[in-house]
Amino acid sequence: MFWDLSGSGGYHLLVGISTEHSWIWQVNRVFRGVILSSPLIQHKIDLYAAGLEYNAAAGISLAESRTALQRYLSSLDLLRPAKEWTRGSIQILEDYHDPTIAGGIYAIVEESVRLFNPGSPSQRIPHKEWEIPIPSVQGYVRDYSFYPGADIIAFAALQEETCVYLVVKFVAASSLRRDSDVQIVIYLRTLSSGGFHPLARCPTISYPQKGGDVDDISFISISSSRLVVSAPLEHGGCMVIWDWRSAQILFVRQPFDA
Amino acid sequence: MLEDERNVCAEFIDDYRLLAGFGSSKKSLPCIVLMDTEEDSGEVPMQTSFHLPPHFHNYTSLDLSLERGVHKPSPREHLAPFLQDSTQRIATLSLRSSGYLIFAVGALSRLSKSRGGCEIGWDEWKTHTAIPAIRMPDFAQIWVSGCRLFCLTSIMDGKVQVYDFSVGGRAKYLSEQTKAKLGGVRYLVSTGTKVCLPWGVDDVNGGHDSIIFFHVSILFSPVPRD
Numbered sequence: 320m321f322w323d324l325s326g327s328g329g330y331h332l333l334v335g336i337s338t339e340h341s342w343i344w345q346v347n348r349v350f351r352g353v354i355l356s357s358p359l360i361q362h363k364i365d366l367y368a369a370g371l372e373y374n375a376a377a378g379i380s381l382a383e384s385r386t387a388l389q390r391y392l393s394s395l396d397l398l399r400p401a402k403e404w405t406r407g408s409i410q411i412l413e414d415y416h417d418p419t420i421a422g423g424i425y426a427i428v429e430e431s432v433r434l435f436n437p438g439s440p441s442q443r444i445p446h447k448e449w450e451i452p453i454p455s456v457q458g459y460v461r462d463y464s465f466y467p468g469a470d471i472i473a474f475a476a477l478q479e480e481t482c483v484y485l486v487v488k489f490v491a492a493s494s495l496r497r498d499s500d501v502q503i504v505i506y507l508r509t510l511s512s513g514g515f516h517p518l519a520r521c522p523t524i525s526y527p528q529k530g531g532d533v534d535d536i537s538f539i540s541i542s543s544s545r546l547v548v549s550a551p552l553e554h555g556g557c558m559v560i561w562d563w564r565s566a567q568i569l570f571v572r573q574p575f576d577a
Numbered sequence: 578m579l580e581d582e583r584n585v586c587a588e589f590i591d592d593y594r595l596l597a598g599f600g601s602s603k604k605s606l607p608c609i610v611l612m613d614t615e616e617d618s619g620e621v622p623m624q625t626s627f628h629l630p631p632h633f634h635n636y637t638s639l640d641l642s643l644e645r646g647v648h649k650p651s652p653r654e655h656l657a658p659f660l661q662d663s664t665q666r667i668a669t670l671s672l673r674s675s676g677y678l679i680f681a682v683g684a685l686s687r688l689s690k691s692r693g694g695c696e697i698g699w700d701e702w703k704t705h706t707a708i709p710a711i712r713m714p715d716f717a718q719i720w721v722s723g724c725r726l727f728c729l730t731s732i733m734d735g736k737v738q739v740y741d742f743s744v745g746g747r748a749k750y751l752s753e754q755t756k757a758k759l760g761g762v763r764y765l766v767s768t769g770t771k772v773c774l775p776w777g778v779d780d781v782n783g784g785h786d787s788i789i790f791f792h793v794s795i796l797f798s799p800v801p802r803d
Binding site (some may be wrong): 365366368369370371372373374376377379383384387388391395396397398399409419420421422423424436439441442443444445447464465466467468470517537538540542543544545547549560562567569570 | 582585587588589591592593595607613616617619620621622644645646647648649650651652653654656657658659660661662665724725737739741742743744745746748768770772787
């Protein structure tokens with residue numbers, strides 16, 4: 320025997336070799352024997368072939384996991400509606416985007432954010448619904464993104480600031496000039512309650528876009544520590560990447576000098 | 578690489594890596610870029626560009642679609658017997674009237690790890706792509722869940738089809754038929770699942786192993802007569 324097959328390295332090696340050769344049973348006799356003698360390895364290979372992976376942390380029996388897989392695959396084949404809910408009074412505001420989904424959770428923005436986890440019987444995820452407030456912003460929330468893995472939701476708004484400043488010209492004359500800057504303002508909240516996030520040093524972070532020609536947010540995406548926001552400009556768009564935990568700007572892409 | 582004016586869309590595929598679609602501009606052809614934002618030194622993130630075939634040269638914006646926020650199990654999934662294998666996740670790129678291109682996010686990620694910061698030609702990654710055989714005039718809406726693409730082919734009678742890009746799905750459903758315009762990318766036929774929903778659908782979305790179909794009923798209150 321070349322390695323210890325009881326360790327996870329052995330499992331990965333087996334699966335790696337199997338899948339490279341187009342189908343799982345086209346392996347050499349030694350591997351085939353090992354696979355056939357281990358129901359757990361067979362189950363892990365079945366899961367892998369279906370685009371899934373075994374969750375050892377759940378601590379459930381092999382038989383239960385197999386049953387759940389069969390149920391899952393048969394549901395995929397049948398695709399029969401399992402449940403019909405009626406949720407009245409959903410009024411999606413015109414200025415907001417379509418319902419958003421991330422990590423299996425649906426969000427619908429109304430006067431607050433309504434969140435739905437439809438659950439999954441085969442994956443033992445219970446159904447849950449809850450609601451969180453939208454932070455009070457100047458103007459309105461242009462876009463939002465959330466990541467259930469870090470219990471974080473980010474709301475993006477644009478805040479206009481009109482500045483009056485003195486322009487000194489070359490020839491001793493001077494004039495007052497009015498210009499407006501737009502700030503991209505991000506409000507960071509917990510997805511579970513809408514409160515301040517304990518890991519976010521600043522609950523509100525911003526980026527000033529000089530020139531004031533930003534009038535929307537193109538996209539926003541958040542992960543466990545990074546946040547990216549892009550706003551369209553007259554010729555292209557700016558993109559800003561933050562570490563939202565420390566509020567530090569990591570990278571700014573400006574297509575032209577505004 | 579980011580010097581000129583281009584339309585961009587982007588989504589995090591894990592804690593640090595951002596999958597971005599850059600549209601074409603006067604100076605550049607469209608491409609898919611994987612940016613690694615892990616370094617917090619303020620330097621430009623390391624970017625691996627995945628070039629697209631000439632078919633895309635006039636795409637000023639790329640329409641990417643992938644499942645959000647799924648690279649790690651959420652706290653509610655800890656008791657699930659199995660999870661989506663994040664290495665087999667897919668994303669789609671719209672081919673406008675010609676349908677969609679499916680690609681394996683994990684394959685791009687592996688190429689980016691081994692050749693980070695490089696430009697990767699279409700011929701080098703096209704084997705990780707497929708075209709779902711969707712009859713386009715019928716198409717209404719698509720969504721991605723793990724390694725599967727779900728397609729709602731008609732809003733009125735809600736027909737749903739499934740395209741399976743998992744290891745098993747590819748072995749079973751990848752057709753020999755290819756699309757010459759994309760350099761011989763193979764078609765992926767549907768799993769044969771065809772569902773007609775009993776009601777019209779306004780919007781549709783999927784997550785975990787659930788699909789939510791939004792359908793709206795409007796109730797008129799009787800108007801009292803004078």
